[in-house]
Amino acid sequence: MGRAPCCSKVGLHRGPWTAREDSVLTKYIQVHGEGNWRSLPKKAGLLRCGKSCRLRWMNYLRPDIKRGNITPDEDDLIIKMHALLGNRWSLIAGRLPGRTDNEIKNYWNTHLSKKLRSQGTDPNTHKKLRDPSEQEPPKKRRNSSTSKKQKNKGNKSNEVLLTEKQKVHAPKPTRIKSLTSFSVSRNNSFDWTSGCSSNEGDHRGLFGAEVADINNPWSNFKEVGFLIGEDQDPDDHDNHHLVNGSDFACGSFVPMGGDNNLEKLYEEYLQLLEIGDHDDDHVQLDSFAESLLI
DNA sequence: AAGTAGTCCAACCGCCGGAGC
DNA sequence: CGCTCCGGCGGTTGGACTACT
Structure with a gap:
């Protein structure tokens, strides 16, 4: 017995969103x-x-979405994170x-x-392929006869490195662009009515300096993210600080002083990878991976 | 120029887990 | 405890676009 659809499909629009729909949704969420x-x-x-609205x-309308090419730094981080997290x-x-x-x-x-x-x-495994023929995946050919019923059944092959699904503890990762200009939490609602710019055409304008006002409701924002950048420059990818969400939630957050915490993350990870096969080292690596989940 | 193959990505789907009753 | 609701996640698809022949 499957669950009922999340909502009635009758009479609902599907497919690409129109500018008007985007506008309606954005304005509603702002309010x-x-x-x-x-x-x-x-x-x-x-x-x-x-x-669909969510x-x-x-994926598109949130003001903190960064459009544009993935940088080599991000590229590298994604690969490393994927090796750890699948x-x-x-x-x-x-x-x-x-x-x-x-x-x-x-991507x-x-x-x-x-x-x-x-x-x-x-x-998938981030290990060296032995058979060169494995280096090229099968040509992707669209087969219109492919039944959607066949998909998503036992399709958990992504658990390559995480044979047992790891528990993800709250708070979930959220993103903050700046200590002085919070962006929207991925998981939280909050009051948009103050601190929001009325500039409808410029979403990023919603998060200008005015939201840094300590008296604004955003200050009560409890769940926090891990990546904090000091700079609004979308091209400055080294300027993020990794923080533990629980630290922030407990009010004990202190901004990290380094400028290259992404690199520190890499280095810490690489050091653990370079360690030998001792059981203790695996425990360390596991602990590191877990720390990313917390 | 036209047809075909390949790429990209927004959007959809089904499933899962937590919260609330 | 079991059920439902809801939000979130990851896999997959459809179709627009681009590259190639």
């Missing part, structure tokens, strides 16, 4: 905040299902400011998996 996705379309006057917002795209995305899980997933499938294969590395 009412995220959440209540099921009832949102009706309240906002959209003929979309709640899931997806559109999360296809946990949302977790990986949580480490990359302004990137969505969908974007990273797409992985279209670029990075090929890149790794061309380098003789299995993109």
Whole structure:
């Protein structure tokens, strides 16, 4: 007995979003905040299902979305994170400011998996491929007869490195672009009504200096992310700080002083990888991976 | 120029887990 | 405890676009 669809499909729009729909959704969320996705379309006057609205917002309309090419730094981090976490795209995305899980997933499938294969590395296991013939995946040919019923059944091959699904502890990763200009939490609703610019055409303008006001409701933002950049410059990818969300939530957060915490993350990871095969070292590596999940 | 093959990515789907009752 | 609701996640698809022949 399957679950009922998240909403009635009758009369609902599907496919690409129009500019008008985007505008309606954005304005609604600016006023009412995220959440209540099921009832949102009706309240906002959209003929979309709640899931579709949420997806559109999360993957495209959120003000902190960074559009544009993935940088080599991000590229590298994605590969390393994937080696640690597997296809946990949302977790990986949580480490990359302004990137969505969908974007990273797409990027992985279209670029990075090929890149790794061309380098003789299995993109699933991150181990060297022995058989050169494995370096080229089968040609992807669309088969319109492929039944969707066949998909998603036992399709958990992504658990390559995580044979046993690891428990992800709250708070979930969220992204913050700046200590002085918080961006939207991936998982939280909040009051948009103050601190939001009325500049409808410029989403990033919503997060200008005015939101740094300590008196604004954003200051009560409890769940925090891991990546904090000091700079709004979208090209400055080294300027993020990794913080433990629990530290922030407990009010004990102190900004990390280094400028290259992404690199520190790499280095820490690489050091652990270079360690031998001792059981203790595996424990360390596991602990490191777990620390990324917390 | 036209047809075909390949690429890219927004959007959809089904499943899962937590919260609430 | 079991059920339902809801939000979130990851896999997959459809179709627009680009490259190639």
